[in-house]
Amino acid sequence: MPAQQAASPARSRILAAAETLFYDRGITAVGVDLIAEHSGVTKRTLYNQFGSKARLVAAYLAERDRRWRDLVREAVDRCEDPADAVTAPFDALRTWNAASPRGCAFINALAELPDPAHPAHRVAEDQKRWLLGLFRDLAAAAGCAEPDALATRLLVLHEGTLATGPLPFDTLPDTVDLARRLVRADV
Amino acid sequence: MPAQQAASPARSRILAAAETLFYDRGITAVGVDLIAEHSGVTKRTLYNQFGSKARLVAAYLAERDRRWRDLVREAVDRCEDPADAVTAPFDALRTWNAASPRGCAFINALAELPDPAHPAHRVAEDQKRWLLGLFRDLAAAAGCAEPDALATRLLVLHEGTLATGPLPFDTLPDTVDLARRLVRADV
DNA sequence: TGGCTGGTTCACCGATCAGTATACCTAGGA
DNA sequence: TCCTAGGTATACTGATCGGTGAACCAGCCA
Known part of the structure; x- marks a missing residue:
C-alpha cells in the first residue's frame, strides 16, 4: 500500500x-x-x-508516533524565538499528557515486549531517537554552547514527566520551568 | 506470618x-x-x-522495593556532606541500573496493570512517594531554599534516567551532573 | 501415639490465547 | 458477462491462562 x-x-x-x-x-x-x-x-x-498481532502492535505505535510528531512540530513552528522553540515539545507534552493518563505508550510497549526482535522495538526506539535529535537541532539553532548535553538532559526531563504522569504527583510545571531555565542558561 | x-x-x-x-x-x-x-x-x-497471581505480583514488587530502599539508604548514609546526600539516590541508581536493563519494575507494572484496584498499584505508588519524600527531607536537611520544587525535579530526573535505561542512549552521566548542580545552586 | 502443618502429586475446570480453514457475498472494473 | 479484491460468517486448532479439588505424605510437637 x-x-x-x-x-x-x-x-x-x-x-x-x-x-x-x-x-x-x-x-x-x-x-x-x-x-x-x-x-x-x-x-x-x-x-x-x-x-500478525506483532505487526498490528507496531502499526498502532507507528500511528501514535505520527500523531505525536505532528503535535510537536506544530508547537515548534508556533515559536518565534529560537530559544522558546527548544522547549516547545514540553508545551506539546501538556496537551498530550491530558489525553494520556497511562504514561508513554512507547515505554509501556517496551515494558511489555522484552524481545528486541519484536517490530514494536524499532518504532519505540525511533520515536525517542527522533526527539533527542530534535532537541539537539533546536538547541544548536538557538546557539546553545553544549547542544548534545542539553538535549540529553531535556530528553530525560521529558521522559521523567511522562513516566510520572500516571502517578498522583503533578510534576509538569516544575519540570517545564527547569527546562526553560536550562536553555536560557546555555544560550 | x-x-x-x-x-x-x-x-x-x-x-x-x-x-x-x-x-x-x-x-x-x-x-x-x-x-x-x-x-x-x-x-x-x-x-x-x-x-492469587495479583498478590504474588504485589509481593514481588514489595520485595524489590525493600531491596532498593536498602541500597538507597546505604548510599545516603555513606555521605558526609549533607549536600552530597541529596543526590545519593543517583549513586545508588548507577548500581541498580546496571542490573536492571529493562527499566523501572514499578513503572512497568503500572503499564501492564491498568486497574487501579490491583494491589500492585499501592506498592508502586508508595515507592515513588517514598523517594519524593526522601529527596525533600534530604534537601531540607541540606538547607535548600525550595526543598519541594527541588525534590520534584530530582524525582523527574531520576525517573527519566530509569525510563531511558532500556534505550540505546547513555543518559546517566549528564543527568547526575545536572542533579548535583541543581542542589548546589539551591543550597 | 496422635494430630497438625506445609508440602506433594495429579487431574481437572471453563475461558481465552493467536492463528487458520472453508465457504459465501458483493461491488467495481475489464 | 466474468473475474477479482475485500469483506463476511462460522467453525476450528492446540496451547495456555488463572485457579481448584482431592488424596497423600513427612516432620514436628504435645
Missing part, C-alpha cells in the same frame, strides 16, 4: 480500536478477538490487513 | 523465581505455571502461599 493511497475503511477502524484498547488496557492483556469485535470487523479481515 | 519470622523456603524460592521472570519477561506474559516450574514448587503450594 503506497503512502499516498488511503487506507481501507476496515483497516482504519481496526487501527483506531487497537489504539484505544492497547493503550488503555495494555498490549498483552488485549486479544485480537477483542480488537476485531470493537472495530466491527472479522478476525479474518484483521489478519488479512496486518498479518 | 509476622515480619520477624523467616519465610518458608518454598515461599522464598517462589518469590525469587517471580522476581526474575516478571522483571525480565513482563508480568502478564508470565504465567503462574512457569513460576511454579522455575521455583521447583507445585502450583498448589504457590496458591497456598500467595492466594
